[in-house]
Amino acid sequence: MLKSAELGRALSKEDYEAALGDLRTSLLKAQAELERAGFPVIILIHGADGAGKTETLNALSEWLDARFLRVQAYEPPGEEARQRPEFWRYWMWLPSAGRIGLFLGSWYTAPILERVYGTLKDRAFEQALTRIKDFERTLADDGALFIKLWFHVSEKTQKRRFKAAQRSKNTRFLVQKEQWRNHEHYAEFITITERVLRDTSTGQAPWTVIEAADDRYRNLTAGLTVLERIQHHLAHRRPSEAPSALPEIADPVTLFDRLDLTRTLSKAEYEPRMAALQGKLGVLARKLKKRGRDAIFLFEGWDASGKGGAIRRLVWALDARQYRIISVAAPTDEERAHHYLWRFFRHLPGKGRVTIYDRSWYGRVLVERVEGLATEEETRRAYKEINDFEQELTRGGTVLVKFFLHISREEQLRRFQEREREPWKQHKITAEDYRNRAKSNLYELVASEMIERNSTDYAPFTLVEAEDKHYARVKVLETICRSLEEAL
Amino acid sequence: MLKSAELGRALSKEDYEAALGDLRTSLLKAQAELERAGFPVIILIHGADGAGKTETLNALSEWLDARFLRVQAYEPPGEEARQRPEFWRYWMWLPSAGRIGLFLGSWYTAPILERVYGTLKDRAFEQALTRIKDFERTLADDGALFIKLWFHVSEKTQKRRFKAAQRSKNTRFLVQKEQWRNHEHYAEFITITERVLRDTSTGQAPWTVIEAADDRYRNLTAGLTVLERIQHHLAHRRPSEAPSALPEIADPVTLFDRLDLTRTLSKAEYEPRMAALQGKLGVLARKLKKRGRDAIFLFEGWDASGKGGAIRRLVWALDARQYRIISVAAPTDEERAHHYLWRFFRHLPGKGRVTIYDRSWYGRVLVERVEGLATEEETRRAYKEINDFEQELTRGGTVLVKFFLHISREEQLRRFQEREREPWKQHKITAEDYRNRAKSNLYELVASEMIERNSTDYAPFTLVEAEDKHYARVKVLETICRSLEEAL
Numbered sequence: 001m002l003k004s005a006e007l008g009r010a011l012s013k014e015d016y017e018a019a020l021g022d023l024r025t026s027l028l029k030a031q032a033e034l035e036r037a038g039f040p041v042i043i044l045i046h047g048a049d050g051a052g053k054t055e056t057l058n059a060l061s062e063w064l065d066a067r068f069l070r071v072q073a074y075e076p077p078g079e080e081a082r083q084r085p086e087f088w089r090y091w092m093w094l095p096s097a098g099r100i101g102l103f104l105g106s107w108y109t110a111p112i113l114e115r116v117y118g119t120l121k122d123r124a125f126e127q128a129l130t131r132i133k134d135f136e137r138t139l140a141d142d143g144a145l146f147i148k149l150w151f152h153v154s155e156k157t158q159k160r161r162f163k164a165a166q167r168s169k170n171t172r173f174l175v176q177k178e179q180w181r182n183h184e185h186y187a188e189f190i191t192i193t194e195r196v197l198r199d200t201s202t203g204q205a206p207w208t209v210i211e212a213a214d215d216r217y218r219n220l221t222a223g224l225t226v227l228e229r230i231q232h233h234l235a236h237r238r239p240s241e242a243p244s245a246l247p248e249i250a251d252p253v254t255l256f257d258r259l260d261l262t263r264t265l266s267k268a269e270y271e272p273r274m275a276a277l278q279g280k281l282g283v284l285a286r287k288l289k290k291r292g293r294d295a296i297f298l299f300e301g302w303d304a305s306g307k308g309g310a311i312r313r314l315v316w317a318l319d320a321r322q323y324r325i326i327s328v329a330a331p332t333d334e335e336r337a338h339h340y341l342w343r344f345f346r347h348l349p350g351k352g353r354v355t356i357y358d359r360s361w362y363g364r365v366l367v368e369r370v371e372g373l374a375t376e377e378e379t380r381r382a383y384k385e386i387n388d389f390e391q392e393l394t395r396g397g398t399v400l401v402k403f404f405l406h407i408s409r410e411e412q413l414r415r416f417q418e419r420e421r422e423p424w425k426q427h428k429i430t431a432e433d434y435r436n437r438a439k440s441n442l443y444e445l446v447a448s449e450m451i452e453r454n455s456t457d458y459a460p461f462t463l464v465e466a467e468d469k470h471y472a473r474v475k476v477l478e479t480i481c482r483s484l485e486e487a488l
Numbered sequence: 489m490l491k492s493a494e495l496g497r498a499l500s501k502e503d504y505e506a507a508l509g510d511l512r513t514s515l516l517k518a519q520a521e522l523e524r525a526g527f528p529v530i531i532l533i534h535g536a537d538g539a540g541k542t543e544t545l546n547a548l549s550e551w552l553d554a555r556f557l558r559v560q561a562y563e564p565p566g567e568e569a570r571q572r573p574e575f576w577r578y579w580m581w582l583p584s585a586g587r588i589g590l591f592l593g594s595w596y597t598a599p600i601l602e603r604v605y606g607t608l609k610d611r612a613f614e615q616a617l618t619r620i621k622d623f624e625r626t627l628a629d630d631g632a633l634f635i636k637l638w639f640h641v642s643e644k645t646q647k648r649r650f651k652a653a654q655r656s657k658n659t660r661f662l663v664q665k666e667q668w669r670n671h672e673h674y675a676e677f678i679t680i681t682e683r684v685l686r687d688t689s690t691g692q693a694p695w696t697v698i699e700a701a702d703d704r705y706r707n708l709t710a711g712l713t714v715l716e717r718i719q720h721h722l723a724h725r726r727p728s729e730a731p732s733a734l735p736e737i738a739d740p741v742t743l744f745d746r747l748d749l750t751r752t753l754s755k756a757e758y759e760p761r762m763a764a765l766q767g768k769l770g771v772l773a774r775k776l777k778k779r780g781r782d783a784i785f786l787f788e789g790w791d792a793s794g795k796g797g798a799i800r801r802l803v804w805a806l807d808a809r810q811y812r813i814i815s816v817a818a819p820t821d822e823e824r825a826h827h828y829l830w831r832f833f834r835h836l837p838g839k840g841r842v843t844i845y846d847r848s849w850y851g852r853v854l855v856e857r858v859e860g861l862a863t864e865e866e867t868r869r870a871y872k873e874i875n876d877f878e879q880e881l882t883r884g885g886t887v888l889v890k891f892f893l894h895i896s897r898e899e900q901l902r903r904f905q906e907r908e909r910e911p912w913k914q915h916k917i918t919a920e921d922y923r924n925r926a927k928s929n930l931y932e933l934v935a936s937e938m939i940e941r942n943s944t945d946y947a948p949f950t951l952v953e954a955e956d957k958h959y960a961r962v963k964v965l966e967t968i969c970r971s972l973e974e975a976l
Contacts, residue, residue: 057808062800066815066846073809078838079567104808170767173774279658286661312550320545320592321561327554333821350566358554 001194002209005152010214023223024063030230031065031100037234038097039143040338043226044106047151048189049179050161051212052219056151057104059219060226064102070095074105083294083350085396087135091345094139096337107132112196116188129199131392136205138385142339143240145233146205147226150197151212155186245372246446248439254448256406261467270470277477278317284484285318289352291488293397296349297480298357300366301405302443303433304415305466310405310476311356317477323354328363340364340374340382341389348393361386365450370442383453390459399487400459401480404451405466409440489682490697493640498702511711512551518718519553519588525722526585527631528826531714532594535639536677537667538649539700540707544639545592547707548714552590558583562593571782571838573884575623579833582627584825595620600684604676617687619880624693626873630827631728633721634693635714638685639700643674733860734934736927742936744894749955758958765965766805772972773806777840779976781885784837785968786845788854789893790931791921792903793954798893798964799844805965806842816847828852828862828870829877836881849874853938858930871941878947887975888947889968892939893954897928 011019034041043060045053061071072093081089087107095101111128114120120128136146153161162179165171182189201207208225212218265273288295297314299307315323326347335343341361349355365386369379393400407415419429436443455461462479466472499507522529531548533541549559560581569577575595583589599616602608608616624634641649650667653659670677689695696713700706753761776783785802787795803811814835823831829849837843853874857867881888895903907917924931943949950967954960 054808058804061803061808061813066796066813067817071808071812075809170770173770282658282661308554315549316546319561320542320549320559321563324559325549325554329555 001197002152002190005209005211006154006213007211008213009211009217011216011220013216016216016220019220023220023227026231027063027223027227028065030227030234031068033234034100034230035068035098038337039145039233039237040095040097040139041100041145041147041230041233042095042139043100043102044108044146044148045102045104045151045222046106046108046149047210047212048153048158048186049182050158050165050175051151051153052215053104053151055215056149056219056222057102060102060222063223064100068099070099070101072101072103074103074109080350084348085392085398087131087392088345088348088396090135091342094144094338094342096334097143098337107135108196108200112189112192115192116182116185129196133200133202134388136200136202138341138381138388139339140202140204141381143237144339145229145237147229148200148205148207149222149225150193150207150209151218151222152209153212155183157213158183158186241375241377243372243375243378246370246442249441249445251441252445252448254444255451255463256444256448259406259463259465261406261408261411261465263465263471264468265470265474267470270474273474274313274470274477277474277481278313280481281314281317281477281484284481284488285322285354287488288354288399288484289322292351293399293488294349294351295354295399295401295484296357296393297354298360298362298400298402299405300359300362300403300447301464301466302407302412303436304412304419305405305407306469306472307358307405309469310403310464310466310473311358313473314477314480315356318354322352323356324349325356325358328357328359341385344389349398351397361389362450362454365454366443366447370439370446383450386454387456387459390454390456394458399483401483402454402459402461403464403476403479404447404461405464405472407466409437411467412437489685490640490678493697493699494642494701495699496701497699497705499704499708501704504704504708507708511708511715514719515551515711515715516553518715518722519556521722522588522718523556523586526825527633527721527725528583528585528627529588529633529635529718529721530583530627531588531590532596532634532636533590533592533639533710534594534596534637535698535700536641536646536674537670538646538653538663539639539641540703541592541639543703544637544707544710545590548590548710551711552588556587558587558589560589560591562591562597568838572836573880573886575619575880576833576836576884578623579830582632582826582830584822585631586825595623596684596688600677600680603680604670604673617684621688621690622876624688624690626829626869626876627827628690628692629869631725632827633717633725635717636688636693636695637710637713638681638695638697639706639710640697641700643671645701646671646674729863729865731860731863731866734858734930736930737933739929740933740936742932743939743951744932744936747894747951747953749894749896749899749953751953751959752956753958753962755958758962761962762801762958762965765962765969766801768969769802769805769965769972770807772969772976773810773842775976776842776887776972777810780839781887781976782837782839783842783887783889783972784845784881785842786848786850786888786890787893788847788850788891788935789952789954790895790900791924792900792907793893793895794957794960795846795893797957798891798952798954798961799846801961802965802968803844810840811842811844812837813844813846816845816851829873832877837886839885849877850938850942853942854931854935858927858934871938874942875944875947878942878944882946887971889971890942890947890949891952891964891967892935892949893952893960895954897925899955900925 045057047053057071061069070093077089090107093101093103111120111125111132115122115125140146162175162183165175197207197209210218210221210225299311301307311325315325331343335346344361347355364374364382365379368374369376374382390400416429416433451461451463462475464472464475533545535541545559549557558581565577578595581589581591599608599613599620603610603613628634650663650671653663685695685697698706698709698713787799789795799813803813819831823834832849835843852862852870853867856862857864862870878888904917904921939949939951950963952960952963
């Protein structure tokens with residue numbers, strides 16, 4: 001496969017310069033259209049040592065409008081990244097809508113190197129490629145354009161290039177022991193690379209192999225490929241479907257029907273149990289910190305189902321320095337210019353920390369679906385994307401505990417009315433809360449489907465009978481303590 | 489001074505609960521008004537160990553609307569923070585307009601501890617307090633409200649509290665060796681604290697000392713102080729002045745008149761010098777990385793003065809993994825909701841890195857002043873704020889090199905017209921460029937004042953005669969090489 005990029009293709013200086021003017025104009029035009037069309041472009045620059053990746057990066061940087069460009073070069077993960085799931089830093093690199101991200105090295109770098117040098121076994125390598133494909137599909141489904149360039153040089157060319165670089169004082173540093181070591185493993189690199197290219201050349205995110213022995217041919221071909229792919233995507237991407245709100249339905253059968261809302265705890269039972277659980281949680285939270293693990297406690301549930309109260313009882317057991325409560329509100333313009341999961345990656349806790357979500361990424365498959373803020377297809381895709389996201393979290397060592405608090409409609413109405421009577425709770429009740437009530441059947445059906453689809457073995461939902469606040473708060477704390485005990 | 493907070497003030501449970509309802513309603517109301525008024529509130533919670541800081545933090549968190557609240561607890565700086573200037577992380581903590589930031593520990597924590605234990609000498613301590621006052625003034629001038637609470641307990645109460653905490657399994661962890669050690673230094677803490685409170689109680693950011701021996705009294709007083717200060721600021725802050733654009737003026741005498749724009753370099757002189765300088769810069773950049781230092785090269789100058797071209801020649805000498813070019817464009821909504829310097833703090837390079845600014849924070853005192861996007865007073869304040877900011881950068885080890893590229897108006901017009909003839913440069917010329925030209929005299933005067941006021945010994949501006957591109961590019965590279973050589 002890579003052999004076909006050893007045909008000796010080259011360009012004369014005249015041909016190169018003749019083609020360059022048009023290319024640059026067209027690239028800038030395409031970039032301006034892209035800014036209006038509002039999808040992100042992710043360009044990966046990969047290839048053998050000595051293939052001229054940096055030179056092409058510089059050429060593309062020069063040709064494109066730097067104001068809408070983000071350049072990111074791969075480096076081993078720093079402290080911040082090591083404290084978070086593997087893909088966290090790649091999410092943080094992503095360009096926003098209308099922008100181009102130009103990546104020298106990427107999520108492919110570590111798996112390939114580690115496979116060649118054997119620190120990654122074959123099965124783990126396979127899994128790494130699967131995660132990469134899931135990651136790219138998630139972004140491509142959301143409209144991102146991937147342009148993945150692989151620069152190839154023959155073993156002979158690589159050697160010749162290294163020697164040439166070593167002869168000049170100014171380029172000597174480019175060829176270190178590491179490069180010569182990679183050169184010795186040239187054949188293995190080819191084998192692994194061919195497998196990667198085959199396996200990860202998907203319809204949405206194909207690889208383009210470019211013969212890289214001649215600088216001018218390589219640069220121009222890279223530029224033309226970028227141009228052609230952007231133009232094609234501008235012309236042929238699917239028009240975005242207009243989302244619409246779902247209509248209310250008749251009484252459905254859902255998971256919530258099975259809950260026993262008569263469960264209660266008297267004050268006399270509640271107080272000692274709560275105190276004991278808070279003490280226990282305090283100890284477990286310190287253990288979490290000592291072990292360098294982190295936790296996310298996520299609360300979904302109906303308006304007035306007692307999420308806030310449960311969260312307060314929970315954080316009273318914690319050191320204020322350890323936790324953060326994130327109440328999910330409207331996204332900022334930077335957040336809206338990225339995939340909907342981006343803002344959740346952005347706020348992931350570091351090691352030793354506890355993050356509490358008062359509502360969460362489940363908004364995508366619940367309120368956004370019902371109210372028609374996302375299309376039916378987007379929310380359907382989101383089931384898998386969320387499962388992937390949570391797997392990525394738990395794979396990184398996060399203890400993830402998810403709750404859905406359920407109350408009857410009668411109890412909800414009673415609580416709304418109570419809030420309206422208490423001045424400092426009035427702000428919690430808005431016309432929207434009553435509007436949501438009018439779609440209760442639909443909300444229950446959609447929430448029920450969400451709970452079924454997103455209850456995985458690594459991150460199950462706990463349904464909480466929340467009609468009685470005492471019972472609910474104890475169940476929440478018990479579940480959290482049990483999950484932490486199992487994990488630590 | 490702190491003795492006056494040992495009067496034994498306490499509240500009965502009845503009085504506390506009677507007052508609480510009103511307080512909570514009023515706090516939520518004030519918070520809603522704050523959201524509309526659009527200034528940030530910074531609440532610092534400080535005080536002796538055992539004074540109940542965490543309890544009050546939890547109480548305030550409970551009373552306020554968590555959706556518009558950010559809680560941040562002090563911790564020793566992590567890897568990211570250690571790579572940046574001392575105040576970087578405090579900038580990153582700041583709440584946006586309309587929000588409340590609740591800080592348990594702050595920029596005061598380290599200086600006080602280090603002074604008590606003698607690792608900070610008196611002179612350095614003094615300087616630390618000055619930097620703190622500058623930091624707080626910068627934010628307060630921009631409209632931020634500071635509420636700085638100091639919780640005081642007597643030596644006896646502290647001891648009693650520690651012993652009580654140790655008796656219960658659930659609170660034992662709160663009292664460690666460190667706390668007992670601090671207790672032994674109680675008297676020194678009081679001396680240092682009194683000095684800090686005196687010195688940093690400014691008109692804009694005063695301290696409130698609260699007697700903390702009684703939990704109810706402390707919590708309620710903290711709540712009432714927060715409420716009263718927010719209400720006062722809502723009622724009495726200065727109405728923001730409407731900025732207005734400055735009118736064009738007659739030919740002024742400026743720094744630019746002294747520049748000799750006839751300086752040129754022939755192609756034969758330019759090429760070898762450029763190649764040598766690029767080689768030299770490459771070596772210096774690697775040295776920068778090895779030494780764990782970082783650099784910022786900042787470019788200001790007229791439209792079409794050749795900033796982009798100079799930057800390109802410069803980065804050709806650098807490894808793409810080491811540098812980032814930031815082209816300053818319109819701020820995002822998150823950025824607009826903060827002090828104008830926030831977005832520059834946000835993008836500060838880590839150790840070993842080079843950041844190149846194509847336009848910069850000087851927009852505040854140049855285009856924003858001329859075009860009336862900031863008031864005259866704001867831009868005047870900005871001279872000092874920018875000098876403080878750059879001092880903070882260089883104090884942290886950043887090599888900061890600043891350029892202003894100057895060309896004559898005739899040359900500018902010639903370049904505009906040339907760009908309009910070259911298709912791939914057309915996008916660089918807009919109607920705005922011609923509008924700016926119509927205010928050339930004013931721009932020159934304002935830029936000249938800016939260069940004079942912001943040329944400090946630690947961060948001088950280099951004026952570049954840019955009429956001849958060869959000459960300008962060589963001067964830029966020579967200046968950068970010399971600055972790096974001196975610094976490394």
